[in-house]
Amino acid sequence: xxxxxxxxxxxxxxxxxxxxxxxxxxxxxxxxxxxxxxxxxxxxxxxxxxxxxxxxxxxxxxxxxxxxxxxxxxxxxxxxxxxxxxxxxxxxxxxxxxxxxxxxxxxxxxxxxxxxxxxxxxxxxxxxxxxxxxxxxxxxxxxxxxxxxxxxxxxxxxxxxxxxxxxxxxxxxxxxxxxxxxxxxxxxxxxxxxxxxxxxxxxxxxxxxxxxxxxxxxxxxxxxxxxxxxxxxxxxxxxxxxxxxxxxxxxxxxxxxxxxxxxxxxxxxxxxxxxxxxxxxxxxxxxxxxxxxxxxxxxxxxxxxxxxxxxxxxxxxxxxxxxxxxx
Amino acid sequence: xxxxxxxxxxxxxxxxxxxxxxxxxxxxxxxxxxxxxxxxxxxxxxxxxxxxxxxxxxxxxxxxxxxxxxxxxxxxxxxxxxxxxxxxxxxxxxxxxxxxxxxxxxxxxxxxxxxxxxxxxxxxxxxxxxxxxxxxxxxxxxxxxxxxxxxxxxxxxxxxxxxxxxxxxxxxxxxxxxxxxxxxxxxxxxxxxxxxxxxxxxxxxxxxxxxxxxxxxxxxxxxxxxxxxxxxxxxxxxxxxxxxxxxxxxxxxxxxxxxxxxxxxxxxxxxxxxxxxxxxxxxxxxxxxxxxxxxxxxxxxxxxxxxxxxxxxxxxxxxxxxxxxxxxxxxxxxxxxxxxxxxxxxxxxxxxxxxxxxxxxxxxxxxxxxxxxxxxxxxxxxxxxxxxxxxxxxxxxxxxxxxxxxxxxxxxxxxxxxxxxxxxxxxxxxxxxxxxxxxxxxxxxxxxxxxxxxxxxxxxxxxxxxxxxxxxxxxxxxxxxxxxxxxxxxxxxxxxxxxxxxxxxxxxxxxxxxxxxxxxx
Numbered sequence: 001x002x003x004x005x006x007x008x009x010x011x012x013x014x015x016x017x018x019x020x021x022x023x024x025x026x027x028x029x030x031x032x033x034x035x036x037x038x039x040x041x042x043x044x045x046x047x048x049x050x051x052x053x054x055x056x057x058x059x060x061x062x063x064x065x066x067x068x069x070x071x072x073x074x075x076x077x078x079x080x081x082x083x084x085x086x087x088x089x090x091x092x093x094x095x096x097x098x099x100x101x102x103x104x105x106x107x108x109x110x111x112x113x114x115x116x117x118x119x120x121x122x123x124x125x126x127x128x129x130x131x132x133x134x135x136x137x138x139x140x141x142x143x144x145x146x147x148x149x150x151x152x153x154x155x156x157x158x159x160x161x162x163x164x165x166x167x168x169x170x171x172x173x174x175x176x177x178x179x180x181x182x183x184x185x186x187x188x189x190x191x192x193x194x195x196x197x198x199x200x201x202x203x204x205x206x207x208x209x210x211x212x213x214x215x216x217x218x219x220x221x222x223x224x225x226x227x228x229x230x231x232x233x234x235x236x237x238x239x240x241x242x243x244x245x246x247x248x249x250x251x252x253x254x255x256x257x258x259x260x261x262x263x264x265x266x267x268x269x270x271x272x273x274x275x276x277x278x279x280x281x282x283x284x285x286x287x288x289x290x291x292x293x294x295x296x297x298x299x300x301x302x303x304x305x306x307x308x309x310x311x312x313x314x315x316x317x318x319x320x321x322x323x324x325x326x327x
Numbered sequence: 328x329x330x331x332x333x334x335x336x337x338x339x340x341x342x343x344x345x346x347x348x349x350x351x352x353x354x355x356x357x358x359x360x361x362x363x364x365x366x367x368x369x370x371x372x373x374x375x376x377x378x379x380x381x382x383x384x385x386x387x388x389x390x391x392x393x394x395x396x397x398x399x400x401x402x403x404x405x406x407x408x409x410x411x412x413x414x415x416x417x418x419x420x421x422x423x424x425x426x427x428x429x430x431x432x433x434x435x436x437x438x439x440x441x442x443x444x445x446x447x448x449x450x451x452x453x454x455x456x457x458x459x460x461x462x463x464x465x466x467x468x469x470x471x472x473x474x475x476x477x478x479x480x481x482x483x484x485x486x487x488x489x490x491x492x493x494x495x496x497x498x499x500x501x502x503x504x505x506x507x508x509x510x511x512x513x514x515x516x517x518x519x520x521x522x523x524x525x526x527x528x529x530x531x532x533x534x535x536x537x538x539x540x541x542x543x544x545x546x547x548x549x550x551x552x553x554x555x556x557x558x559x560x561x562x563x564x565x566x567x568x569x570x571x572x573x574x575x576x577x578x579x580x581x582x583x584x585x586x587x588x589x590x591x592x593x594x595x596x597x598x599x600x601x602x603x604x605x606x607x608x609x610x611x612x613x614x615x616x617x618x619x620x621x622x623x624x625x626x627x628x629x630x631x632x633x634x635x636x637x638x639x640x641x642x643x644x645x646x647x648x649x650x651x652x653x654x655x656x657x658x659x660x661x662x663x664x665x666x667x668x669x670x671x672x673x674x675x676x677x678x679x680x681x682x683x684x685x686x687x688x689x690x691x692x693x694x695x696x697x698x699x700x701x702x703x704x705x706x707x708x709x710x711x712x713x714x715x716x717x718x719x720x721x722x723x724x725x726x727x728x729x730x731x732x733x734x735x736x737x738x739x740x741x742x743x744x745x746x747x748x749x750x751x752x753x754x755x756x757x758x759x760x761x762x763x764x765x766x767x768x769x770x771x772x773x774x775x776x777x778x779x780x781x782x783x784x785x786x787x788x789x790x791x792x793x794x795x796x797x798x799x800x801x802x803x804x805x806x807x808x809x810x811x812x813x814x815x816x817x818x819x820x821x822x823x824x825x826x827x828x829x830x831x832x833x834x835x836x837x838x839x840x841x842x843x844x845x846x847x848x
Contacts, residue, residue, distance in 0.1 A: 193707070195700045202693055205682035212641060212679050213693035213747060214665040272684045 027317055028264050028281045032288065039292040046295055053174055055284070055291050057242070060176035061086075061235045063283035065254055066261035067187040068119075068231025070279045071224040073262050074191065076204035076271020077133035079228045081122060081140035083254035086236030087247070088144040088151075089115040090159070093237060094246035095151050097160035104160030111163065112233045118144055119229015123222035133225075141255070149248050156245040159237075167241030176238050183234060187227075188276035196223055204271030260307070261286055264314040285310065341404055342367050343500045343531040344389060344420065350397035351384055356726070358384050361398065362557040364550050366500055366531040371522065373534045373542050373563060375574055376552035377766035378736030379724065382535050385552070386502045389533065390422045391415035421493035422502040425509075427485050431478030436460035438477050439492045463495035464488075466528075467521045483514035487521060500531040507536055508764060511627065519545050537766060539567045575768045583799025584774055588782035589618025594652070596668075596786040597755045599638060602647035607633045609810040611647070615755070615786040620777060622801030622821075623790045625830045629807040631790040632674055635757045638788075639671035640664035651755055665694055667755075670748025672741070674759040674790075680744040683733030687725055688714045690732045690743050694751040717746040721776065738769025745776060756780060758789045762796060774800055794823050808832050 023030055039046040065082045072079045093111025096102045102110070118140060125136040166175050191197040199220045202210040211217045235254075240246040265282030267274030289310060293303045342365040351359040359381045366372050366389075374382045387393045388400065391409030399406050402418050409415045412422075429438050436456045437444070445455035460473040469487050477485055486506060493501060503522075507515045522545055525532065534546060542549060546563030551573040558573050597615040602608060608630040615621045623631045637644040643659040650656070651667040664671075673679035681690050691714040699706045714728055721742045725735055732743055741761065748756060758777075762770045777787055777800060791797045797804055804821045806814045806829035814829035 193705055194703050195696045195705055196703065198689065198692075198696055198705055201685060202682050202689070205685045206678075208679050209682050210693065211661065212639070212671060212673055214662050214697075215693060216662065272682065 026266075026278075026281070027321070028266060028278060028285060028314060031314065032281055032285050035285065035288055035292070039288070039295070042292070043295045046292060051291070051295075053177070055287050056177040056180065057174050058291065059283050059287040060180040061239050061251070062254065062257050062261055062286060063180050063280055064183045064231055064235040064238060065251075065258040066265075066279045066283050067183055067276055068228040068235075069255075069258045069262050070187065070265075070267060070274050070276055071191070071200055071227045072133070073259075073267050073269060074204045074271065074274040075200045075220060075224045076207070077126065077221070077224060078259070078269065079119075079122065079137045079225065080134065080255050081118065081137040081144055082228060082232040082235070082258055083251040084141045084144035084148070085115050085118045085229050085232040086239060086251040086254065087249075088118060088148045088236070089233035090163075090236035090240035090246040090250060091148045091151050091157065091248065093163055094157035094159045094240060097163075098157050104162035107160035108162045108166075108237065111237050112230060115233020115236065116226050116230040119232070120222060120226040122229070123225030126225060127218035127221035137225075145252075152246070152248045154248055156247050158245050159240045159243075163237050163241045164244050165241065166238050167244070176242065179234065179238055183231065184276055184280055187231070190227070191276060196220065200224055201272055204273075206272075257283075257286060260311045264311060266318055282314075285314070340368050342401075343403065345401040345404075346385065346388060346395075346398065347401060348398040349385075349388060349395040349400070351381075351388065351393060352396050358555045359388075359395075360555045362550075362552065362555070364533075364557075366533055367547075368499065368529040368531045369526050370547040371526065371532045371534050371545055371563075373536070373546040373549040374552065375542065375549050375570060376558075377574060377768050378738050378764075379554075380552040380574075380766075381555040382552060383504070384555075386422065386504060386533060386535070389415065389420060389502055391420075416496065416498075419497055419499040420502070421496065421498035421500070422504065423486065423489050423493065423506060425505050427482075427489050429477045429485055429489060432476060434474050434476055435464075435471060435480075435488055436473035438488060439463050439473075439495055441492070459495060460491075463491040466494050467491055467524060469521075481514075482509050483511070483517065486510075486518065490521065490525075494525075494530075498530070500533070501525065502533045504535050505537065505764070506534075507538060507541060515541070537764065539570055542570065543567075571767055574766075582771070583796065584771065584778065585620070585800045585802075586778050586782075587618060587802065588778070589784055591617060591784050593617070594784075596652055597638070597788070598648075598650040598653075599634075600648045600650070602634065602637055602644055602649065604633060604637060604642070604644045607810050608637070608644075611807075611810075611812055613805055613812065613815075615788055617754075617784045617786055618781045619802050620781055620787040620789060620800055622797040622804040623788060623807060624794065624797045624804055624826050625807035625813075627792060629830065630810040631807050632759055633810075634807070635671065635759050635788065635790055638664070639669055639757055641671070665751065665753070666698075668753050670694075670751060670753030670756045672744050672748070672756065672758045672761055674763070676737075676740055676744055681732050681740060684731055686729045687718065687723065687732050687735070687743055688728040691717060691746045691750055694747050698751075713750050714746070717749050718743075721746055721749070722772065736766075736769075738765040738772070741765050741773065742769070742776075745773070749780075754785045756785060756787045758787060758791075760791055761789060762791070762793070794826060797821075797826070798823065806830050 045051060065086060069079050069082055089111045092114040093107045096110045097104055097107035122136045122140045125131045126133045166179060168175050170178060199215050202215050203217050203220045207217055236251065239250055261282035262274065262279050263269065264285055265278030267278065286307065289306060290303055293306060344366045346362060346364045348361045348363050349359055350361055362385060364372065364385065374385060376382050384393060388395055391412045391414045400409060439460040440456050445452040445459060457473050464471065467487060467490055469491060471484060477488060506518060510518060522532065543564050548560060549563050550560050551558040553574065553576055594617045595614050596617050600612050602611040611634055625631050636642045638649050640659050640661040640663060648655050651669060654667060656667055657663050677683060688711060692710045696705060699709055718728065723739050723742045723746065725739065732740055762773055765773065781787055789801065798821050802818050804816045804826060805812050806826055808830050813832045816825055
């Protein structure tokens with residue numbers, strides 16, 4: 001008699017099967033499939049080999065940036081400098097090769113080192129200088145962009161062949177896609193299997209509890225920003241390799257795409273939550289939407305509106321889902 | 328005042344709110360299995376049960392945070408739905424949470440009028456705002472400056488501000504969720520006199536507390552819950568032993584089952600020498616031997632937590648030394664302390680002890696992640712196995728190791744912190760209020776755990792504000808007062824009076840000054 005149906009009834013749909021759970025935990029992936037299906041129906045140009053490779057290439061730079069950023073966001077920080085650091089790394093690498101007349105492989109490693117170093121500087125400012133990461137990396141955003149312009153004097157510089165190779169093809173597979181996969185595997189490995197990776201989740205979840213359990217919090221913070229810088233450096237090399245030249249205004253605003261990819265992928269800006277697989281899906285969602293809207297001849301102005309809505313909806317659904325769990 | 332309101336004798340008044348046979352599930356787990364509770368005007372209905380018995384879920388249903396999956400909620404005899412907290416507030420139901428809902432950086436007046444700040448020509452009408460706030464404070468006889476920043480008030484006063492805020496929103500039913508947990512004796516008395524006043528005004532109240540002695544002092548009727556089921560409703564003056572029996576389903580023979588079973592070599596594990604910090608602690612020296620539990624008693628603010636934190640390497644100290652098994656620890660190095668075998672169970676497990684959003688498995692393993700790792704890689708299988716074994720041994724009640732620790736009950740959360748140090752083989756355990764917010768059954772389990780640790784040759788330092796616990800479990804009691812150790816008592820000589828007279832020995836005057844200051848405002 002007292003089985004009054006209540007507002008909470010729909011919640012019963014949760015739990016249940018393993019598949020249902022997987023889908024609930026991977027909302028962005030479901031979204032990506034739905035998106036792909038819709039575009040497949042809407043246009044014959046979507047599901048073609050060349051277009052899919054194109055999506056992979058376009059996703060590579062954003063995804064690699066976002067992989068690095070995932071470390072930082074998991075540890076409850078933010079890195080606004082990744083776009084600028086990518087540009088600085090690419091420019092530095094090109095300068096080492098063209099102006100410094102060093103071998104190409106040194107230019108390649110040099111570019112990555114510049115990225116890692118920039119990240120480490122932000123990391124030290126956060127861990128030891130006690131700057132909020134928003135501020136430290138906002139400063140780095142400006143500093144790195146400025147240095148890029150200083151080095152290049154505002155002009156593009158040609159890249160080393162080793163760097164251009166990153167933008168080329170290996171057989172039929174474009175190198176950026178290979179780099180994307182390798183970078184993703186490395187990032188996921190670090191987060192899941194290394195002590196440092198697990199420490200990142202602990203620091204992001206509760207910094208003080210982590211410290212009291214013996215987690216070297218400052219070392220963890222320096223590491224996440226260094227990794228973020230390193231991945232940004234790699235993304236910068238990918239970008240310049242595709243164009244065979246480092247552009248002073250490259251990757252402007254990419255940090256926002258990277259942040260969007262990470263949060264669409266289910267990470268929490270409050271820290272402690274985030275996965276590389278999610279971030280990859282997030283990056284693909286962004287790129288597939290752009291690609292699809294291009295194929296459908298939607299103006300790039302409207303594309304920005306759509307992307308904004310997607311970010312809001314994706315994160316909104318995710319936080320609603322979390323709210324429906326106890327505590 | 329504490330005459331009973333039994334369910335079969337509701338008196339002349341009708342209940343303000345009734346939970347009628349409510350059921351609540353989260354996924355496959357049913358946490359409330361058909362519970363009925365009535366809240367009458369002018370009565371204090373106590374919800375009693377161990378952590379995890381379902382008290383919080385019940386009050387969240389009353390407040391509209393959760394919606395029942397079965398059963399009915401009645402307000403004034405009419406069935407209602409409470410889809411959110413706004414709905415319950417509109418019906419005059421307010422919750423005073425343990426974590427207060429106040430904005431510390433804003434004034435008392437602003438907090439009381441939050442969400443309905445009086446306006447004049449579209450601007451804040453400060454005069455009206457202060458008036459509303461003063462009226463609200465007058466209702467509970469609280470005399471404080473409404474322009475004071477809330478953060479500057481003590482926790483007890485903040486709580487009263489929150490109650491005043493609820494009353495000024497015309498609340499006629501208050502849910503008090505462990506309101507006494509963070510209060511001193513004196514503050515509790517002040518709170519209870521406010522509750523008395525509210526009773527006379529006809530406000531119905533739901534009261535949750537882990538302190539059984541408070542139930543008879545303040546309650547009218549007690550609803551006892553166990554594992555989500557309704558056990559009994561009894562008058563509030565029911566004997567404590569009977570309440571415990573109803574709550575845990577068995578009688579607890581011994582509240583403090585201290586046994587000294589260590590018979591190994593006589594070794595000093597912890598040696599603290601002349602420890603001083605800038606400001607708080609002053610020349611603290613003591614030793615703890617293998618197999619020993621040393622209680623650190625004293626008033627809040629005597630420096631007990633600071634001593635523990637300095638030993639654990641959490642805070643730096645100005646002078647003195649800490650030795651573990653004869654080896655001096657470097658200052659403020661948590662890592663070095665852990666490697667030497669020190670385990671620290673902090674006072675506030677939610678803020679300092681656990682990563683609430685992370686699984687039990689991870690929380691148990693933090694201190695051993697790096698020591699068991701091979702070339703930087705986590706020993707995942709080993710970590711899991713060790714966590715599983717220790718969780719089993721400590722009987723941590725959970726669905727599985729991957730459950731987030733924040734969804735466990737307080738006692739099981741505390742056991743998780745202990746488990747971390749057991750896995751790390753810590754031999755010197757520094758326990759800061761180890762049973763705070765832990766229910767009776769889990770308390771005894773934690774005491775047994777302390778017995779087991781010392782039986783295996785470990786040493787325990789326990790800070791506790793609960794004197795019976797200090798007296799019942801310690802082999803020696805050190806009493807702190809004003810930042811230094813004012814006396815040491817053997818278990819046989821340690822009585823409440825002896826400890827208290829040492830605790831207030833040097834600070835009596837200081838303390839009274841301080842209390843005067845607090846009372847001023």
